[in-house]
Amino acid sequence: MKHEPYSSRRQTLLDTIGDGVAIIPTAPERIRNRDSHHPYRFDSYFWYLTGFPEPEAVAVLVGGEEPRSILFCREKNEEREVWDGFRHGPAAALDAFGFDEAFPIFELEQRLPDLLANRDTVWHALGHDSAWDAKIVAALNTVRAQTRAGKRAPAQLRDLREPLDRMRLIKDAHELQIMRRAANITAAGHVRAMRASRPGLAEYELEAELSYEFRKRGADGHSYSPIVAGGANACVLHYVENDKLLADNTLVLIDAGCELAGYAADITRTFPVNGRFTGPQRDAYEIVLAAQTAAIAAIRPAAPFSAYHDAALRVLVQGMVDLGLLAGTIDGLIESEAYKPFYMHRTGHWLGLDVHDAGEYKSGDEWIALASGMTLTVEPGLYIRPGENIPEHLHGIGIRIEDDVLVTPDGAEVYTSAPKTVAEIEDVMRHD
Secondary structure, three states, X not given: OOOOOHHHHHHHHHHHHOOEEEEEEOXXXXXXXXXXXXXXXXXXXXXXXXXXXXXXXXXXXXXXXXXXXEXXXXXXXXXXXXXXXXXXXXXXXXXXXXXXXXXXXXXXXXXXXXXXXXXOEEEEOOOOOHHHHHHHHHHHHHHHOOHHHOOXXXXXXXXXXXXXXXXXXXXXXXXXXXXXXXXXXXXXXXXXXXXXXXXXXXHHHXXXXXXXXXXHXXXXXXXXXXXXXXXXXXXOOOOOOOOXXXXXOOEXXXXXXXXXXXXXXXXXXXXXXXXXXXXXXXXXXXXXXXXXXXXXXXXXXXXXXXXXXXXXXXXXXXXXXXXXXOOOOHXXXXXXXXXXXXXXOOOOOEOOOOOOOOOOOEEOOEEOEOOOOOEXXXXXXXXXXXOOOOOHXXXXXXEEOEEEEEEXXXXXXXXXXXXXXXXXXXXXXXXX
């Protein structure tokens, strides 16, 4: 059906909110400077429920005995369409996106109090946007002012992100199809960058190779600012300048993913600028790769989210001892957090419409249990900054290996495919 999966998602949310009203605005357009705008990107929650791509739009879901979904959007405007492109308008959007009702966006303020009246609960992303918080309070106050006319204002105001986050944690077939394609495009971009790498190139030249491949294959662009970090720059976790020259006999770390139909891929690969690992680089790389292998093996339904980080950490700490970076027992070094100068982040995060996707990691004091259909990243790393008591041959080595993983009924499926072993990387980079 042309309205799926969005209609089904809206119905699931309607079932959740009972005799309540959910208000979901999309993201506003953002000015870059003067009269130039950033490329428009819809709000992820709004897109998840509607598939509607235009700005200045709000979805309102009204629960109860006669549930209905309503879209408020821009009117048709032929003059503006000459300048800015196609607009659906309420009438066309009603049919194209499967809503029960659709109205011009300028009518929202007038209609919202009546939609809230005599309902139990307002569901809204509390605190996300102060302007929207104020609009909803104003509508509630309008209803409260009509109590002598027999209207009742909702008694509860609840955070809409809580039920939506639970829904978004489990990916449906529609989402997985898009995410697999985004992963394939991203993997192709990483391969292109590997093949283009040479000493003397600038980091931004490899970034350009990624961008070209992403757009050539139909992606909307990058899902986040790409990291192209040569040499010791890789020891800066969120390095995004990408403006230094790549030196011979060093590594380059690329953390980049494309966005496709709103969904993110997120891959990191680390490889030698000249196509051949030195001995110390290989030793460090194999430790990180073994840590990732151990982490992936720990992913299965019912396992706590922390399990795969813990599995990676034990391998990494043993590797730090083997490299001469640390001394002591594995358990003792983990308990004292002596490893943190060399590994300071966790091993992964949820992935979906947002790179760091929606969803809690703990329920109370307990880590969330993994379940089939969840998607996450697995990205252990090792970052060795120059310093006292650090073997000189390891100075400035920064390595991260990241893949995107689907939790399956039987374990885990890695659905990103860029070359990863030492042999695979050196083979794809061979310039013979």
